[in-house]
Amino acid sequence: MSTTLALIIISGIATGSVYALIALSIVIVYKSSEAVNFAAGEVVMVGAYIALFFIVSTSVPYWLIFPIVAIGTFAIGAAFERAAIVPIIRRMSARENPLIPIVIATFGLSLMLKGIVRVIPYTEQVRSLPPLVRGAPIRIGDVMILRADLAIVVISVLFILGFWIFFTRTLLGRALQASSQNPLCAQLSGIPVARMRMIVWGIAGLMAGVCGVLVGPKLGLTPDMGGVIMVALAAAVIGGFSNLPGSIVGGFTIGVLQNLIGYWFGSETIAVAPFIMIMVVLVLRPQGLFGGPVHVKKV
């Protein structure tokens, strides 16, 4: 394998780990509310700017930035669920599908978040977060791996593992899973389903916010960086959209594949690669590469 190819794949894995986290954030919301959160990208952006604010104007150590951002973006997600999702579902009659109104509301949220951030003075110019770790790249032969990239992958994988343990081993996590898999049964067994949905939106916000801190050093910060959601959507589709481990694999796949497509077919194809992948996957296998049979809601 040539050095160039190795570098391309390594960089793809690093960005892919971030796509995987955003995809996870989208998928857990989808599992609990059957709607796509198109504001996830903007929550990533807000997370990055919260981190920038604390780095620029306080002397908080880097590791402490993560919990601060996590709390902030959890609050955004949970508050949005209370303020928008609850009233929408309450006002819809049972046989109507709330999917489209919720999607529109997330578009509204994304405009609001962009609108707020844009008014803050230091968002007019591109900014960057400092790298997570500094130091010379690790060399394996001719191939070098950046410590910062390694840190992104390690932290994302740790986060993903943490969520996996949370969802499968803790009481709250299992209650969350139960209430999204079968709300009626969960309700009957005493789980407060409505509150569970709020927590899910909060956790989704948290995941996206942490992504912001992770990509901050790698991508420039602009109020429009939320556009990365399109790639994350592709990752989620490849993964089957309702399949958590699938979307993680999808994230890495798309990070690497996007770069490979650009390498083989020319850099102008990088932008369109995620969309082609979505179409190809859905046409050939409508439930995604790792999805089970399509889940049909009985009315």
Next chain:
Amino acid sequence: MYGTLSKSETLWPVFIVIAGLLLPFFANNYQLYLGCVLIVYVVLALGLDIIMGRAGQFAFSHIAFYGIGAYATAILQQRFGVPFPIGLVIAVLLSAGIAWLVAMASVRLRHIYLGLATVAFASAAQWLAQTWKGVTGGVDGMRLQPSDMIFFTSRTDASNFRILAVILAIMLLLNFLLIRSRLGRAMAAIRDSEHVASVSGIDVRRTKAWAFVISSAYACVGGGMLVVFNSFIDPMNFTFAPAVLLLTMLVVGGMGSVAGVVIGSLTMGILPEILRSTMGDFIVWQEFVYGLILVLSITLMPQGIWGLVRNRTESKRSAT
């Protein structure tokens, strides 16, 4: 619902034609141009409502067919000298063909998967418009000549507005006819329950495909209309943002009803104009306020403005 048109359904198109022909005598160019923009929104939203409101399928690809319509009519007119009305018909046939292929490929998809596949299709189409320089002029866009209407050439805002008003009336009439047709009923049945529809002998795949093709044809006509009253188009006209705007119009107005769709497209179409002229020094907050209005209107009226009006009147009726 099934059968011949009601009185109001025949009168509205006639009224629009008359109003459209007379209004330019009283309105200035600014109002006429704004009117043209709103008319195109109404046609696009009516088309999107066919697939989303009537057939209950979540499709984002509308904006792509809007672009195909615009580029096809523009290219036919500029490069091959085809007059606008003939060019528009060819463009509609072309986009119907493409829509049929997309429908065949995506008919198995339901729900959010269809939504995502069509998001991808629209984004890829926009990329193609940007990259395929030989045909679309790429990012430099296309400069448009005044439209050739066979009998005359439309050069002024006034005549552009009249042409658009006539097209709107035709599209509205066709929409009423569609709703009352067999196909329209089949679409409504699928929206309510695919299962029940297929049991009662409706060919679900065919009906969905037809809904998609007709809806896309509306978008294509909207694209043709864009060419009539603008002197320049570029791929930026067909990005994700206008796709979201259209969806917003449907939901804010109220899906599945002509009145709701028209109200929605007029409200959301005029809102930027209102915000721009009223916000003064707070103009930087415009994006935020727009988002806030969107979230508030969805949370307070998930069935849209028209849904709220209808619920009010129905509850009043049942109370008495």
Next chain:
Amino acid sequence: MVLKRTASLILGGLALVAGLAPAAWAQVPGVTDTEIKIGMFSPLSGPLAAYGTDPLNAAKSYFEMINDEGGINGRKIVYQVEDDKCTPAEANTIVRKYINDGVFLLLGGSCSGSTVSIQELVNQEKIPHFMLNASGDAGVYPPTEYQFGSAPGTQRATLAAVMQYAIDGLGAKTVGVLGPDDAMGTSALEMIYAMAKKHDIQVVANEIIPNNATDVTVPVLNVQSANPDVIILTTYAPPTTLVMKKVVEFGLLDTPIISAIQGVSNTVDFVKSLDGDTSGLGNFYYAHPLVAESMDDPELKPWKDLMVKYFPERPEPGIIGAYGFPHAMAIVDAIKRAGPDLTRESFMAAINETQVETKVMAAPTVFTPDRRDSNRGQIIVKFDGTTVERVGGPYIWDELIDPSTFDK
């Protein structure tokens, strides 16, 4: 047809008499004995607000200064402002609104798409339109009578300077290009290839980096493997940041890099965008059209003070604001020369002989009947992360290459 036309004449006449009587009597739209009305617009909200706000304030503060000095030939400048968000539809509505309100001329537009979309309209209505800070090559090549543009210089002007310096100053025999797939990127490429052909050098790599790129590994590695003598960046600020980070990562430090104006708005913000990491700037150059590199340099400080005087709510205007001055100055200059009998005709005669030393731009602001790109000069500076050193220019693009090269 005849009947219809008569009817429309009568009705139109009635509407005029009824509604627009005062405006209808005024001889020249937007001009009275005491006032000259100007319609201004630029993006003031949304993604591109940063490109519109400061240039607009610059132009407004210049007009205010002229008014405070007593106006022009006894007339004060009054202006209206609208937010076009850089979208063609909004620009079209705004311009029509201004035409109906009766403005003397238009000054506005920060993006190529919205300005090109009104080109036919302003020429049809014979209303002079000056772009604020849009550089849009498409708006000025080929020139049209009533649209004036390119205060900061077109991509043609920028890349001519960049290429000339790459060839003369850095002795390049091969260049590699990293640029966006938008209007700016394509205009830039046109000049790069034209200059390369003229000087018989090779464009060995031409890679696309879209404005919303997230991973630029592939294009950067492709350029690296082509091993050019000089790398040229025509990307905007966000992707430029990504490229510079990769340059550090892959140790591409020996190859000189020249960025066009859109990549580096000013040095302070550029270093901030790299999070203070200047290790990639060992061999870094960029082009810009101004007399100085920062609003705090002595040459630009008076202009900054002027902006802050009238718009104290923005105490640190960005350097991009400076691009708002030249056309405001050209307008005032032409109105002065048109004399007390100000009409569109006398104004057009005056503007077609414009040659203004703005003390803002490195090259003079010039309009002639067949020249609508006011600024053709760019300078090249070397930036190592702390100091800026002027190394070439001002280069004037039509002196470097025959403009007829681009005739289609």
